[in-house]
Structures are given as C-alpha cells and as structure tokens.
Amino acid sequence: MSDLARNAAITVGFLVFAVLAGAWMTAQDPGIGRQLITVLKDSIVGEALDTNTVMFAAKLFLNNLEACLLMFLGGASLGVLTVFIIGTNGFVIGSILEMVRQEHSFLYVVAAIAPHGIFEIPAFVLSGALGLSLAAALWREWLGSEDAAAHAAGLGRIFLLAVLPLVAVAACTEAFITPEILRLVI
Numbered sequence: 001m002s003d004l005a006r007n008a009a010i011t012v013g014f015l016v017f018a019v020l021a022g023a024w025m026t027a028q029d030p031g032i033g034r035q036l037i038t039v040l041k042d043s044i045v046g047e048a049l050d051t052n053t054v055m056f057a058a059k060l061f062l063n064n065l066e067a068c069l070l071m072f073l074g075g076a077s078l079g080v081l082t083v084f085i086i087g088t089n090g091f092v093i094g095s096i097l098e099m100v101r102q103e104h105s106f107l108y109v110v111a112a113i114a115p116h117g118i119f120e121i122p123a124f125v126l127s128g129a130l131g132l133s134l135a136a137a138l139w140r141e142w143l144g145s146e147d148a149a150a151h152a153a154g155l156g157r158i159f160l161l162a163v164l165p166l167v168a169v170a171a172c173t174e175a176f177i178t179p180e181i182l183r184l185v186i
Contacts, residue, residue, distance in 0.1 A: 003133050011128030018090025026098040033099035057175035064167045068127035075134025082131030111185045116174035123166035130155045
C-alpha cells in the first residue's frame with residue numbers, strides 16, 4: 001500500500017470516528033448541535049444565504065478550500081494541525097447530521113449530503129492524506145532518508161489537480177443542486 005493510500009485510510013478512519021462521536025454526543029445533548037448550528041450560520045452560511053446563489057457557492061468554495069489547504073499544509077506541524085482539522089470538522093459534521101436527522105427523515109439527511117458529498121468528502125480525505133504524507137516526509141527528512149521539499153512539490157501538484165477541482169464542483173453542487181433536491185424531499 002502506498003504512503004498516500006495508507007494515509008487516506010487513516011484519514012477515513014479518524015473522520016468516521018469523529019463523525020460518530022459528534023452524532024453520539026449531540027444525541028446525548030442536543031444543545032451541542034444547536035450551538036454548532038448557530039456558530040455555522042453566523043460564520044459561514046447565514047451571511048452567504050443573504051446573498052445570491054453564486055456568492056453562496058463562492059463562500060462554500062473558499063471555506064472548504066481553506067479547510068482542505070490547512071489540512072494539507074498542517075502536515076508541516078508533523079500532522080498535528082491536520083488531525084485536529086479532520087477531527088473538528090468530523091465532529092461538527094456528525095453533530096449537524098444528528099440535528100438534521102432529529103428534525104427530518106433519513107432520506108432528507110442523505111439528500112442534503114450526497115449530491116455535493118460525493119465530491120467534498122474525497123477532497124477532504126485526500127487533503128488529510130496529503131497532510132499526513134507531508135508530515136511523514138518531514139519526519140523521514142529529519143531521519144536523513146528523504147528530501148521533504150521534493151516530496152511536498154509532488155503532493156502540492158496532487159492538491160492542485162485533484163482537491164481544488166473537487167472542492168469547486170462540490171461548492172457549485174451544494175449551492176445550485178442540493179437545494180433543489182431537498183425541495184423534492186420535503
């Protein structure tokens with residue numbers, strides 16, 4: 001198994017754990033989910049919803065690109081920042097999904113996530129894997145067995161060629177398509 005594939009598997013495992021933890025804790029105390037939704041609305045969604053759909057897509061793109069970029073570049077912290085962002089985002093996602101599930105049907109939750117999630121989740125996982133791979137390359141350089149800068153350049157190309165387009169498609173899908181699908185489900 002390649003370094004990137006192994007790190008993608010680690011990212012998926014940690015992400016699933018964080019999502020389940022967020023959902024479980026919110027099921028135990030729905031106040032957690034309400035607080036997270038308030039913060040999310042205030043910091044990201046609320047302001048963008050007051051504008052047009054194109055601006056909403058741009059806001060989603062920039063927010064998700066920032067998270068993915070920080071996960072990738074967080075590898076320079078030997079992966080500490082990468083793992084923190086994966087865990088935090090997973091917890092928030094799980095919590096919000098649990099709140100939506102409590103108020104709507106399972107079908108609604110799937111309709112709210114699946115259309116853009118098929119692009120956003122791979123971008124998120126790949127960004128985490130790239131960050132963990134960067135951390136491993138730095139560690140190997142400190143041990144004297146690798147040139148981390150050369151390895152980082154290759155990882156950066158993967159980010160630009162794979163993550164960036166996935167985040168762009170996810171944002172457009174979330175802004176333009178997901179709301180239409182949700183209208184059909186309600």
